[in-house]
Amino acid sequence: MKESRYNVWVDNGPFHYVYNGLSGTTAVVPATQRELITAFLAGDDPAGLDAAVLHSLVVGRMVITDETDEVEVLQERYRRTRRNSDAFHLTIVTSLGCNFDCPYCFEAKHPSLMDEAVQDRLLRVVETRLASVRRLSVLWYGGEPLIGLAGLLRMSDAFRTRTEAAGADYSASILTNGYLLTAEVAEQLSAHGVRSAQVTVDGPAETHDRRRALTSGRGSFATILANVVAVADILAVSVRVNLDADNVGDYGRLLEVLADAGLAGRVTIHPGQIVAADVDPAAPSASYHAGCLGRSEFAAVERDFFRAAASFGFSVPGLPSPVGAPCTAVRDDELVVGSRGELYKCPETVGNPAEVIGNLLTWPRAGDRLLRWLTFEPFDDEECRSCRALPVCMGGCAHHAMNSGLRDSRCSTFRWRYDEQVSALVSRRDR
Structure with a gap:
């Protein structure tokens, strides 16, 4: 032994x-x-x-x-979960337009809405896959997906009708900036099968409004906060706080504002790392270098963020669970569908023509761009093979791992904080 x-x-x-x-x-x-x-x-x-x-x-x-051989055990887990034939997952971009003008956005936006012709092609793909899967899950994505609310609701109804007929399960969530997420809209989403939402808030009002303003230049914080308060009991809301050197000192005041608004215990909250991705030169992130934090720096910030969140009554995550193939990019039966019907493997590549792997008319068709994702394995990287965090990370973000300028941010923060995270769990148990 x-x-x-x-x-x-x-x-x-x-x-x-x-x-x-x-x-x-x-x-x-x-x-x-x-x-x-x-x-x-x-x-x-x-x-x-x-x-x-x-x-x-x-x-x-x-x-x-x-x-x-524990690495062989992980390899088998990775390959088995990569080829999960029971489930089909779609990330759907209803619109690549957006009502915000965030300086660190990794997408090159254009005011497109997914039209009914593309929607109908997508429904035919789903019908084909439902003949052999038991679960369909959807992430509604953008741009700002609520700009395309009408199409979202139409497709949701169609997905639910088809999954019910096939005896399959359906689940859906949405990633939104929150500005259009009123109580009325949340009720519509819930009625159409969308049960959870992630909303981004970058700090208290003066900080958030500087970083996440409307395209008109007006601030968005007050509207988003009112919306989150109004929908927190309709949808399961997760608040993401994007952090870099510009706003890392402000999250404590944000937590206080959210707690004073009665959101502790009603929403979850977590920090997000901003990365100055220059993969798409047309995206704002290509020129955003306002003190982005390295992954080890962000790991320390994440620790302090969750300590502060707990002091305000927000729940904090426990230790990470083991994972198989970690994301859409490297799993066989998952696709990202752009608003014009173009296909991607990673949500972070949406809007970048160089990352398109095909289109709905010809999918599935094996090609170099698709095989690039489906042949990626963390076990080819000696740093990953020898890392203590491999079972709960499985190489992390494949998109970042395959781009030399982003490799630092590919890993789970558990890589730098496993001793601290286990110690924190022990401390909570002994209270």
């Missing part, structure tokens, strides 16, 4: 805690047993070793057989 390479130990007085990334479980080990277990794994048979404690470590995969 041997110890897993993906164990994270935290010593806490009379008990030691060990988290295993491969299983996603945490075990408690009396301090008196720690050295005995180490001796057992070294080949000894120490007196006093508690068989029940050892059994719990075997069940939690903290202790494995000598023959087990």
